[in-house]
Amino acid sequence: MKRPLCLIAGGFVLGETAVLLALTSWLFLPALIAAGMIFCGCRRGRTPLWVFLPLIFFYLGAARADAETEKWRERDKILDQISSCYTEAQGRISSIEEDEGEAQLVLKHNRLRIFRFGKWEAVPYEASGLLVSLKKENGPSWEQLGIGQTVTVRGEIQLFSQARNPGEFDFKNYYQSQGLDCRLSAEEIQVTDPSKSPLLEYLRGLKMRSKELLYRDASKEDAGIFAAAVLGDKMGISSQIKDLYQRNGIAHLLAISGLHMSLIGLSFYKLVRKAGAGFWEAGLVSTGLLILYGMLTGASPSVIRAGIMMSAGFYAACLGRTYDLLSAASMALLFQGFYSPYLIMQGGVQLSFGAVFAIGGAAPYLSSWLGKEGLSARSFSACFAVQMIILPVTAFHFYQMPPYGLVLNLLVIPLMGGVLSSGLGVIVFGTLSPVLGTAAAGTGHYILSLYEILLNAAGGLPGNNLILGRPGLVVLAAYAVFLTGSMVIIGLLKKKADKWLIPYWGKLFFLMGIYLLSIVIFLPRPVKGLEAWFLDVGQGDGILLRTEDVCILVDGGSSSKKSLGEYTLAPCLKSLGISVIDYAFVSHGDLDHLSGVKYLLENNEDIRIGNLFLPYHGRDDESIQSLDALAGKRGTSVRYITGGDYMRIGALSITCLYPGKEETPADTNGESQVLKMDYENCHILFTGDMGETEEQRLLGKKEGNYLGEVNVLKIAHHGSKYSSSEPFLDAVSPHWSVISYGQGNSYGHPHKEVLNRLSKRNVTVFQTGESGAVRLVTDGSRIGFSTFVDGNRKAGYNER
Template sequence: MLALTSWLFIPAMIAAGMIFCGCRRGRNPLWVFLPLVFFYLGSARAGLEIDQLRERDIRLLEITGYYTEVQGSISSIAEEKGVVSLTLKNNRIRKMMKWKWEDVLYEPPGIMVSLKECEGNSLKSLGIGQIVAVRGEVQPFSQARNPGEFDFKSYYQSLGVDFTLFAEEIDIVKVGKSPLLESLRKLKVYGKALLYRDAIETDAGIFTAAVLGDKMGISRDIKDLYQKNGIAHLLAISGLHMSFIGLSFYKLIKKAGAGFWGAGLFSMVLLILYGILTGAGPSVVRAGVMMCLGFYAACLGRTYDLLSAASLSLFFLGFQSPSLLMQGGVQLSFGAVFAIGAIAPVIQGWLGKDRLFSGSISACFAVQMITLPVTAFHFYQVPPYGLILNLLVIPLMGGVLCSGLGVIAFGSLSPVLGTAAAGTGHYILSLYEILLNIAGKMPGSSIILGRPGIRRLVAYGFLLTGCIFIMKLFSRVEKEAEKKNNDTVGKLLFLTGFYILSIFLLLPEPVKGLDAWFLDVGQGDGILLRAEGACMLIDGGSSSEKSLGEYTLSPCLKSLGVSVIDYAFVSHGDLDHLSGVKYLLESCEDIQIKNLYLPYHGRDEEMIQSLAALGKNRGACVQYLTGGDVMKIGKLVITCLYPGKDDIPTDVNGESQVLKMDYGECHMLFTGDMGEREEQLLLEKKKDQLLSEVNVLKTAHHGSKYSSSESFLDAVSPVWAVISYGQGNSYGHPHEEVLERFNERNVSVFGTGMNGAVRLETDGTRIRFSTFVDGTRNHGYNVKKEKE
């Protein structure tokens, strides 16, 4: 929620700009300063929500870890792979204390209940509007603990859902269901069944998402394909879908003989019901409000203003949940509308309204330019060919919607008719897949920009504003001179050049000095180093996070603007040090590993051999590292201290590469999972001078008491130590003995299990630490003790 307050400067700047323009044009002061009033009201509403969320977080801690009962009203029901998910509202909570139920002063607006389907349970009798009592274990939503990770806590809280309850028992307290809402739910279930019966499975998943708002059936490959090419919006109920369906309702009712008022009111009711049926997500609410205002304007015989309708729907959503406005999907949805309403007319006027396809080109370009920084900020990469692809695929989306609706309508009469209706959509979706695969194989099909900082976003805003101002100025000059510029090709080249320039403007800034991230990978290790224009990864695996590469490592790299890992080191062959690296080599096409360094003594192990084969298949240079190997990258020097070729490790952990990194006066030691025996062997190699200058220690074996011995710590004498371990791990890491040893030596300790990712920044003279979760634990070099 801190992001919400930091982003309030954007509406403040907009309000200030509106006031300035209003004053320049001599408008009524009452209307000129109205934006400022709404800004302060919005700020107050945002502050109130922040306070409420903090209070709810405190209350949530009171029930976490206890057997809990929640009594609430069912507002939605979903089922996937034998697991039923309920959303409850109007909740009352009790927790079990000393074998007695105790009421909790905590009324979350919504909770999610997960129920495993089993025999004897009356899950099929559940319906919308029923009041149920569920008992089980509370599971808070996870917050982002690394750069680039999806923040489930923030997302669900913006939707008014505080936590998940994994229910073991359920009782129906009130049997009565909501007739209307339950009928809509059954209609949705019926329509979904028809789609999967009469269309092939891949098409059915897309039909169900586009028509009914249920994306559970879309395969991961299809989602990635659409997302990577910038047309993922077609898989969700959006303004495009709502407008198509709403206008279809309106025209059909008009043709049936209804007047403006009858057709408008009836269409509004149908559109609202359809919005509820599809889940009433933010984009659906936005489109629904705008369509209803359009029908109302038609009934009154008044002009419909797109920007006013969008602003009103934005006001409703923002008042309901200010934090909802920070979600990427909401920003993309409203950004597209404002682009079409405010910017597209300027571009079209400059291109020439009578030009062929000028409307479509203007709309697509405007939407692309407005959503480009939003896409980079939330998804870290952009598809440069997305502009062209949208021009090709959006006009055909009406055929997909008609096909999906036809399957439901005609399939209810006959399976043969339903299958026939699915044909049109099938061929369009097949064409989509061909186009996306062609675009994906083209050079530069996806550019990783990372999350742009505030300076780049402001610079982009000034650049876009300047471009629009120039277009408007030239349009006015041409109009006053009563002369048309027929150089359409030149104008299109200008737009293309501006689009390319915009992408370059958002490219990540080069790292100054050394930037190191000790990632929170759960029970495992993962360290990312960036310096001298190169990127290095030391380990990257976890035994507790099964999808580490997909949901943590890959998003983190992309958010930091990393598309190439120049050097990847794997200390030894345990899964908790290499699972993420394996994912990057095996499944992540967007990130390349140039050089892969594997442990010399693990070269005969199956896990290391498999990793080497994957590296060679991806074009990486695979080498085996051993004691004495040195690598220099500008000011950065990496030395392998242990084990040498002549050393004989007794187990896999003993094979761990011990790497020393030197960058000016910053000296880090990475120890993998080495044990006390290996520590003593390293000390016997008379590396005292190299070890004594170490000031940052990456603690061995996740803080196990069988490592970090007293003699080793005395020889190294670090100023700071970082321990990588999983929160609540079953091994008890870090062990109390290790923490006591550090405390006795006055070592500042950072733990990923407590602090999330730990960041180290240095210019070679001063060192600064910060933590991702709280961001407040900072230490400047020379503030604490210096090495002797």
């Protein structure tokens, strides 16, 4: 009865995934997968009942996901209506997190009212969960707040932001998977029912006291890692350590995962058994302690998954039955998928279950082929299987991979038990004496120091972090075929073991060859034709162009997104598989055109800028000089360009039309480079923040004769009425235009006057503030547009 549960869970999750990926119009594809599972079951001699159950659960999963999706759609409609309204919410506190003068409360079972037209109105739905941000001065003493209390909070409802550019993190989907509707910035809070949950409050107090002991008896850096690994609190981990672990593929050690739960759960079980308890008593006590520990650490999906699996293992021991890892994992997946279908779309959940299925399915298969019963063979098989299974998940969600992660995990995972034991020892012995607590921290300190040495050494190796980009369906399908074929070949080699005696080291080399080939499958491919992304950078400009294997960036800054480079520009580049920007142009020295470029030069080690082109007339601006200095430190070539400068990159030519050396711009906006890019019959004009005066000057120059062939116009100055004058639009006469601006900006961009001028000339207008990033693709004759948020607006060059 092992595999039927895997088939049932697989069918149920496939059904959920089909709906969540909006594939309901062609459900036959997941149905074919389910049919394949049924066929395999028939071949293995399963009874008809177990063979057809996956198909039944496939449609049950689809129905469950469809119902959940419809529920969120209805909630989204209501939330759109009440967002930015002054709102009152009454709910029960289910969790409290405190950090740097602010508390994050999660309220459940909420009832909402909004203040409109001078009176309070009830909102006709019960919000499942609210994330409440509360500053210390806006409410009662935090010591008075506790889990289980019913409170009334008032403030402004804010919707979770969704991804508006390639590679951006989608907060809306993430929080929906956690059952949270929206955020409320609390201006006032009142305790309606002061009664607290004794158990949950005790666990919260225990967590806070344990954290205090860790920071008292261990160094600050070690304590941050101990708190993450033992208590699930990652707030104390420095950004340098977090980045170091992520870049080398061992960031899973910084979170409570199945590894941690297994070590702690088995320790509980063995201690209770040694105390003289029987199987049932030990299983029940260990399960109870495991549940309490999961609640203490925040009950993340990986913790819940591990808790369910461990409980199944204890129950199997009580019954005297064999524990099957795949069946236990399938049961956990079934439960979690039913509770929240959106969970299965999260990268962390996919990595967690992918690792378990790899260890339970592929690892024993590989270990039996290697023919070694020692720890090294089993460890290598497990690490190799996990890396192969999670590689597409890593590429899809994180866009990069450390190729040395396989070796590093082999070295660091066996030592993680020492780190956990050390952290727990600090808490246990620290309650007795600070001296004992400090002594307990010693083992963990030396292991973490060794980790840091290994990670820094790996970081110095060539190709230590490969940017792969987000793979498409074709690449994922190719990888699935490759992986299946590799397993078939290994199966054939196992059968021919008597004829073909392959030494152990030869088998290892064969597996490493498979590993390297799998990475090659995910390497980014050259772009056919020309692709341009007009990114939604908020109030600013950022345009990314790619042709063949060349990448060009025109501006990259924002005055409304302070961390544009870290959270928008760098993830976008990585998701597209870009590690080198060959040519970067900064039109002028305003922050909303260069802040992201500055971040890449100053703080990002993964993406390099080869050549930086700065405005000639801005060479005395402090911001431009700062970019010049940063570029020099990174080995980036810098050139100041002016009107008449020209370059050719394959079929793409770039010409700077304005301003010339003899021009005298009146202000910083007037210094804007005006660039014309030509790719056969596609002609794009980038105008920076040029104003009407500069437009008139450009029209009076001989270069203005080439404006009439422009068919795509990047509207100047975010749609300001002081740009895009009627004479200029008449001279350019574009088919399409793109306006880059921030939603709800204080400048009123884009101005109605500009939109009216464009409408009068039948120009198709794309607005990043409405549609998110705008994508242009062309083969040199046809031009197509699509938008990131809705993805439906398209226009073809030959159709005009």
